Structures are given as C-alpha cells and as structure tokens.
Amino acid sequence: MLTVEVTSQDVVASRFALSPLIETMHAQLVLDGRAQAGVHARWVTRHREPYRALRRRHPALGAITAITGNRGSANVDFIAPPPAGLSVPFEAELAAMRRTPVAQAHAEIARTLADVPPVAPWIRELLFGADVVRVLADAYEALWTEIFSALWPRLRAILERDIVQRAGQLATFGWAAALEDLSPQVRWREEGRIDLRVGGEDRAHRLGGRGLLFLPSAFTPGLGAYLEDAWPYALVYPARGTAAPPPAADGGGALAGLVGRTRARILAELAVPATTTHLATLLSMSAGTVGEHVTALRRAGLIAGARTGRTVLYARTPLGDALAQGSIG
Numbered sequence: 001m002l003t004v005e006v007t008s009q010d011v012v013a014s015r016f017a018l019s020p021l022i023e024t025m026h027a028q029l030v031l032d033g034r035a036q037a038g039v040h041a042r043w044v045t046r047h048r049e050p051y052r053a054l055r056r057r058h059p060a061l062g063a064i065t066a067i068t069g070n071r072g073s074a075n076v077d078f079i080a081p082p083p084a085g086l087s088v089p090f091e092a093e094l095a096a097m098r099r100t101p102v103a104q105a106h107a108e109i110a111r112t113l114a115d116v117p118p119v120a121p122w123i124r125e126l127l128f129g130a131d132v133v134r135v136l137a138d139a140y141e142a143l144w145t146e147i148f149s150a151l152w153p154r155l156r157a158i159l160e161r162d163i164v165q166r167a168g169q170l171a172t173f174g175w176a177a178a179l180e181d182l183s184p185q186v187r188w189r190e191e192g193r194i195d196l197r198v199g200g201e202d203r204a205h206r207l208g209g210r211g212l213l214f215l216p217s218a219f220t221p222g223l224g225a226y227l228e229d230a231w232p233y234a235l236v237y238p239a240r241g242t243a244a245p246p247p248a249a250d251g252g253g254a255l256a257g258l259v260g261r262t263r264a265r266i267l268a269e270l271a272v273p274a275t276t277t278h279l280a281t282l283l284s285m286s287a288g289t290v291g292e293h294v295t296a297l298r299r300a301g302l303i304a305g306a307r308t309g310r311t312v313l314y315a316r317t318p319l320g321d322a323l324a325q326g327s328i329g
Helices: 008-013 020-031 038-057 060-064 090-098 102-113 121-127 132-148 152-173 175-179 253-259 261-269 276-283 287-299 318-328
Strands: 002-005 186-189 193-196 203-206 213-217 224-226 234-238 303-308 311-316
Touching: 020 038, 020 060, 020 090, 020 132, 020 152, 020 213, 038 060, 038 132, 060 121, 060 132, 090 132, 102 121, 102 132, 121 132, 152 175, 152 213, 152 276, 152 303, 152 311, 175 186, 253 261, 261 276, 261 287, 261 318, 276 287, 276 311, 287 303, 311 318
Parallel strands: 002 203, 213 234
Antiparallel strands: 002 193, 186 193, 224 234, 303 311
16 A cells, blocks of 8 residues: 655645546557446447557557556556646647657666566567657557547546546645545545555655645546656546436437436536536537526526636536436436
8 A cells, every 4th residue: 555645735736637648548558458448338349440450550559558557567657747737738748758768768668567477579679679769659649649639628528627626625625525536545544644555565655745646537447646756746546427428319318308408418417517618518519508508407406506716617406416317317
C-alpha cells in the first residue's frame, strides 16, 4: 500500500487536469483487449479492424504494450507525462513527449522491462533504438488522428463535469468529500493521510505543499498513480458518468412520452451533475436549445441548479431521480 501525507497547504496547491494523451494510452489498452471494454464495447467493436490495420502500419503500437498498462509493475512515464492544466491540447502533450531525451527514455524502458516477463527480440530492438521517442510518438499521433480524436469531445465533456463537481467538493468540504467515491482503492485518513491500494510495494510519500494533480479518465477501470519525484504527484481515477445510459430504442419509453425524448436523455445524463455546456456536447445540441430544456425541467421540479465558482451545475432532484430510474432502471 502507498501512503501520501498531506497538509492544509496541499489542499490549496492541488488541482485537476485533463490529458488527451493519457486517455489515448488508456483507449489503446481497451482496443488491445488488455482492459475490459465495459461501456465502450460498441466503440471497440466499431474500431477493432481499423486499429488492427493501424498496428500493422505502426508496429510501435505493439511494442508500447510492453511498457504501459502493467498493473502492479513498472511503467514508463515519458510517454504520457502529467498535463499542465485543463486545456492542454493533444498536440502540445505529444510535443512534450517528443522532447524526451533518448537516454531518459532508454533508462525508463530498461527499468520497466526488468519488471515484466521477457519480450520478443523485435520489441527490444525497437524500444532501445536511437529513434524510439520519435517512433512511439508517431504511433500515438496516428492512433489519435485516425481513431480516438473523434471520440474526444464527448469524453472531454464527461471528464470536465466530473472535475467541476469534485473540485467544488475539495475546495468546500476538504479531502474526505473529494476522495469519498474517487475509487475503492483510495481511503482518506483524518490524521492527514491518503492510503492508495496500488502496486505491490509499501511506500510513503509526503506532498510537502506541492499538492496532488487529479486526472479523471473515462477508460481506466482503477486507480493509477504518478509518485516519482521527477513529476508532479498525480492520481488517475475513473470519472463518474462515463456509463450514462444511451437513449432507449423506443426513444426513452414512458418518461420520453411524458417529458419528451431530449428531456428524458438530459435526466439520464444528470445522474452526474453537469453544466449546460457539458450537456450540449454530450447531446450534440446547441447550448441555447439545451438551456430551454433545462429551464423546463427545473420548472417541473425534476432538476435543480447550484453554483460552483463561475458555473452552474444541474442535478436531478429526488423526483427527477425517481422518474429517471423508473425509465432507465
């Protein structure tokens, strides 16, 4: 078990961020069958053959599987360094990866391969090649461009609404509230300590006022941790709302007949609080149109809004919960 000691200064210094590059890496684990597809099963089925064709053109995608996604073992860090904020584009993250010195990449690869079963000779040759950083970056760029980028706007909306709600909990109520349902692998101790059930080694870390970087993910099923001194301390955790149910085949059933198909879908999405901007992205509608439906649902007492910083988060009321669960449960 890992333990992280925190202070009041760490609450102020902690922040949330998004990483399209890290999500691309997590999506590859699912496409490769190394992680369960879960709610992404239909997306994986649709992209399995294009991904296999991409792997044939970019063998580095096969080599990457030896040094990433190793549960309980070492993984390289240079492929997906923790992002700087909420709005860092994929291209900027990839550029940062490309700046990795080859010597550093080789050192991380050697450390990782020493902790996993032996790999094929062609993988070792590729990973210890002089151009390994460029080859791996080119492979991720192709995966992003040809397969993953089209999904990113929806995933970003899901991740952002998780951040808005959880950041408000952290600022208002402290660590216990923010970490309460982060992951079953996380536990807050009142003496100022976070217990993390990741990896097989018992270690202790002290933030020392640097805070934690929280990274929600729509693909990872469990907790991941960056706790190397060379990086910002970061936790990757499963985002809430990833599994919001799709519209029913009959257009939403009885609830859709009562309030309309779009409003029924909004109620389904609001199993996790969201802003109108997030809802507009998730539903592929204009913010103005979504706002009209939100106003109608508020007047009916099915949802309520609460301000968090500069944004308003909408959530279902008990009546909205009862109706939505009766429709989608």
